[in-house]
Every structure is written in C-alpha cells, then in structure tokens.
Amino acid sequence: MNPYVSRRIGEAYHVPYYTDIEKMLVREEPDVVDLCTPPDTHHIIAKIIAEHSVHILCETPIAITLPCADFMIKAVSKAGVKMEVSENxxxxxxxxxxxxxxxxxxxxxxxxxxxxxxxxxxxxxxxxxxxxxxxxxxxxxxxxxxxxxxxxxxxxxxxxxxxxxxxxxxxxxxxxxxxxxxxxxxxxxxxxxxxxxxxxxxxxxxxxxxxxxxxxxxxxxxxxxxxxxxxxxxxxxxxxxxxxxxxxxxxxxxxxxxxxxxxxxxxxxxxxxxxxxxxETEPEYGALQARKDLELHIAMRESSLRGSKPVKIPLTSLTRYERQVHRRYEEKYGHKPLDDALTLTG
Missing domain, CATH: 3.30.360 (Dihydrodipicolinate Reductase; domain 2)
Known part of the structure; x- marks a missing residue:
C-alpha cells in the first residue's frame, strides 16, 4: 500500500488514513467496509475483514478466479458476516x-x-x-x-x-x-x-x-x-x-x-x-450471484482457449484460463494466490 496516496486522500477528505488494514479495523470499528482494492487482493482482504466481524461491500469482480471467490465466500460464512457485491x-x-x-x-x-x-x-x-x-x-x-x-x-x-x-x-x-x-x-x-x-x-x-x-x-x-x-x-x-x-x-x-x-x-x-x-437478512445480489457472473466470464475465456468448444456449466475443476491467472498472480507477487491468503491471514 502506498503511504503517500493514503495520506493524500485522507487529508483531502479529512478522514483518518491507514496503511495497515487490521489496525484500521481495530481502531475505527466500522460496521461495513467498502472493499474496492484491486481484484487480485479481494480474497485476502475479505478474509481479514470478516475475521474482525465486519460486513463487506465488495467491488466487482468478486475475485480473479472461482477458487479465490470460494475462499472469500467460505471466510464470510464462517465469520457470520454479510457480503454484498457491487454489481451495479x-x-x-x-x-x-x-x-x-x-x-x-x-x-x-x-x-x-x-x-x-x-x-x-x-x-x-x-x-x-x-x-x-x-x-x-x-x-x-x-x-x-x-x-x-x-x-x-x-x-x-x-x-x-x-x-x-x-x-x-x-x-x-x-x-x-x-x-x-x-x-x-x-x-x-x-x-x-x-x-x-x-x-x-x-x-x-x-x-x-x-x-x-x-x-x-x-x-x-x-x-x-x-x-x-x-x-x-x-x-x-x-x-x-x-x-x-x-x-x-x-x-x-x-x-x-x-x-x-x-x-x-x-x-x-x-x-x-x-x-x-x-x-439480518441476505443482501439483494450477494456473493453467490457475483460468483455465477464470474463463472460465465471464465467459461467464455476457457472456451476460447479450447478452440471455441462449448464449456459445460457449472465448472467443476480449475480451468486452463484460471491456471493462467494464478500463474500471473504468482509472477507478480511471488506467492500462489491461495497459499498467499492462508499465510497472510492464518
């Protein structure tokens, strides 16, 4: 996280600014967090937020792959918090x-x-x-x-x-x-x-x-x-x-x-x-609906990689397209996306 950007935005809007998510959650005690970081960070940050018993409004796409989306959904369910997705x-x-x-x-x-x-x-x-x-x-x-x-x-x-x-x-x-x-x-x-x-x-x-x-x-x-x-x-x-x-x-x-x-x-x-x-009801759209949108997008990409052959829904295993996404993540951050999430969040 860029501390210069955090400070500039915080001072511009006269709000507290942080570079440590957990410190922010503990000090500010928010009811809901608007998760609008880059999509490849959603699964990690969502788990941290959920473990602090804070509800989530997540920007689209919900995640970069279905395993990452499922990781988020499981974390939210385990923590007993609500998550809406900003499909607008x-x-x-x-x-x-x-x-x-x-x-x-x-x-x-x-x-x-x-x-x-x-x-x-x-x-x-x-x-x-x-x-x-x-x-x-x-x-x-x-x-x-x-x-x-x-x-x-x-x-x-x-x-x-x-x-x-x-x-x-x-x-x-x-x-x-x-x-x-x-x-x-x-x-x-x-x-x-x-x-x-x-x-x-x-x-x-x-x-x-x-x-x-x-x-x-x-x-x-x-x-x-x-x-x-x-x-x-x-x-x-x-x-x-x-x-x-x-x-x-x-x-x-x-x-x-x-x-x-x-x-x-x-x-x-x-x-x-x-x-x-x-x-204490479910959000109107929610994570499962957003997961379906992501699944169709992934299936379109996967079909193209297979020479435009039809891909059956639901997707039951990691696709070639998702493996490519995970490899790009690892090249960028030096960790596999889910290994990274488990290591950072415990």
Missing amino acids: YHRMLIERARFKLLEEGIIGEVSRVYNVNYRHCYHGMSLLRLYAKSEARSVTGTCKTFSLREGKVERWDHAIIHFKNHVVAIHDFCSPRPPIPWRRTRYIEVDGTSGCVVNDEVFSLTDKGPKKLKLRPLTVSVNGIEVPERIVIDDEGKLRTVLVNPYKRYMLSDREIQTGGSLISVADMLMSIAEAVRK
Missing part, C-alpha cells in the same frame, strides 16, 4: 423497469437475450443471466485481440450461452477504439414469444396488432436539481408508471457516470448491505 447495472432505473415489464409478460416468454457492446465481462453476464431467469448450461466463447495503429490493442469477446430453460444469450463486446470511443451500436435486446425490448423501445404483439411503446424517465426538480421521479411507458401519449425512483429526495442522477452504472445504482448497493446488516 441491473440496479439502474431503466433496467429495473425493463425487468418489471418482462415480469408482466409484455413480450411473452423470453427466448433470446443480446448484449452487444452494452456491458462488458461479468457485467454483461449478470444482465444476460437476470434476463434469462435461469441457470446457464453451457458457454461457447471466442476472445481475440487486434493490433491497432500507434501500438494500441483492441479486445473483442463473443459468447453464446445456453440456459436450462432453453433461453439463448449472445454476448458481444468490443473494447472502445481510440479515438472513436463507441463506433458501434450499443444495445440490450430481449426477444420473446410475443414481442421484444430493445434498449428503451418495446415492441409488443397484441390482439389489435403490433404496438410500439417507449420507456422514458419523468424528471422533477428537487432543490433546483433535475432528478428522475419515475420511469413510464409511453403508449402513443398515454403514460403508465412502471417504476418509481425510491431515491428521489437524495437528488441522485440515473445517468451513467465515468466508472459505470449511476449514482442511483450506487445508493441502491449501499442500501442493500445496510438493510442486510440492520435486518
């Missing part, structure tokens, strides 16, 4: 509104889901899983890198995911190409037996024929700041409320911020862990 995109108002419309059956039974340049890696896998509403059965992936001008590299990931309820999901994401950040259309699409949802547009087959509807936010001024009050569906001028913003009074935006998600989704994550601690 499904918490945005527009996503929650889409989920609600699907639950109402506006497009019938879901058959296919597409994530095209919309969300990357485990974030994309999270949305695909939630829209499919089923457990994955297999993943077929192709992951490639392309050399660009001026020494830059472009990464492209593609996956086909088959779910147990026969829903098929397509994940296709290409890293932004400088200096053109988003040269391709970004969209989330959910197809059903009687319609489809594409971003904020809803196409539904009714007894009177096809209908095109649109999801849109209605804003209200709170102390001079425009904030979303609700998400409505616009049916040729007739507005129906789909979702009400529970955080309106906090003057938070639902627009995507630089780090992804929105301020509303951040508030929602904080409320999830707070409610879990106060009411």
Whole structure:
C-alpha cells in the first residue's frame, strides 16, 4: 500500500488514513467496509475483514478466479458476516423497469437475450443471466485481440450461452477504439414469444396488432436539481408508471457516470448491505450471484482457449484460463494466490 496516496486522500477528505488494514479495523470499528482494492487482493482482504466481524461491500469482480471467490465466500460464512457485491447495472432505473415489464409478460416468454457492446465481462453476464431467469448450461466463447495503429490493442469477446430453460444469450463486446470511443451500436435486446425490448423501445404483439411503446424517465426538480421521479411507458401519449425512483429526495442522477452504472445504482448497493446488516437478512445480489457472473466470464475465456468448444456449466475443476491467472498472480507477487491468503491471514 502506498503511504503517500493514503495520506493524500485522507487529508483531502479529512478522514483518518491507514496503511495497515487490521489496525484500521481495530481502531475505527466500522460496521461495513467498502472493499474496492484491486481484484487480485479481494480474497485476502475479505478474509481479514470478516475475521474482525465486519460486513463487506465488495467491488466487482468478486475475485480473479472461482477458487479465490470460494475462499472469500467460505471466510464470510464462517465469520457470520454479510457480503454484498457491487454489481451495479441491473440496479439502474431503466433496467429495473425493463425487468418489471418482462415480469408482466409484455413480450411473452423470453427466448433470446443480446448484449452487444452494452456491458462488458461479468457485467454483461449478470444482465444476460437476470434476463434469462435461469441457470446457464453451457458457454461457447471466442476472445481475440487486434493490433491497432500507434501500438494500441483492441479486445473483442463473443459468447453464446445456453440456459436450462432453453433461453439463448449472445454476448458481444468490443473494447472502445481510440479515438472513436463507441463506433458501434450499443444495445440490450430481449426477444420473446410475443414481442421484444430493445434498449428503451418495446415492441409488443397484441390482439389489435403490433404496438410500439417507449420507456422514458419523468424528471422533477428537487432543490433546483433535475432528478428522475419515475420511469413510464409511453403508449402513443398515454403514460403508465412502471417504476418509481425510491431515491428521489437524495437528488441522485440515473445517468451513467465515468466508472459505470449511476449514482442511483450506487445508493441502491449501499442500501442493500445496510438493510442486510440492520435486518439480518441476505443482501439483494450477494456473493453467490457475483460468483455465477464470474463463472460465465471464465467459461467464455476457457472456451476460447479450447478452440471455441462449448464449456459445460457449472465448472467443476480449475480451468486452463484460471491456471493462467494464478500463474500471473504468482509472477507478480511471488506467492500462489491461495497459499498467499492462508499465510497472510492464518
């Protein structure tokens, strides 16, 4: 840990700063720790936090491999503390509104889901899983890198995911190409037996024929700041409320911020862990859901390494891709990730 950075941030925000995690936990006695260190340190730090009986809000991804994630989950369970994971995109108002419309059956039974340049890696896998509403059965992936001008590299990931309820999901994401950040259309699409949802547009087959509807936010001024009050569906001028913003009074935006998600989704994550601690319930998303997202991401990478052969879910042994990740960890730190964790935490 860089003591200069700790001091600079602490002094800038007028908060205590530490370079020793255990000393911080003992002196400050926090209820919850926001674990937002690099992902390859999550499993080690989470165990230390849990052993001090402190609850955790963990940044994504939950860990670098499934064994590291399982190490965390076991530590948290043994300590009897709560752990929420900061998977944020499904918490945005527009996503929650889409989920609600699907639950109402506006497009019938879901058959296919597409994530095209919309969300990357485990974030994309999270949305695909939630829209499919089923457990994955297999993943077929192709992951490639392309050399660009001026020494830059472009990464492209593609996956086909088959779910147990026969829903098929397509994940296709290409890293932004400088200096053109988003040269391709970004969209989330959910197809059903009687319609489809594409971003904020809803196409539904009714007894009177096809209908095109649109999801849109209605804003209200709170102390001079425009904030979303609700998400409505616009049916040729007739507005129906789909979702009400529970955080309106906090003057938070639902627009995507630089780090992804929105301020509303951040508030929602904080409320999830707070409610879990106060009411002794489970967090809304939790570690097991985040593990599933990581598993699909790993399966996509593993399939690509195997020449794009399908990989069955659940993964039952350490994959070739995870072994590569562990080797890189050992080269970086001089220890194997789990040996390191056991040595440091006891």
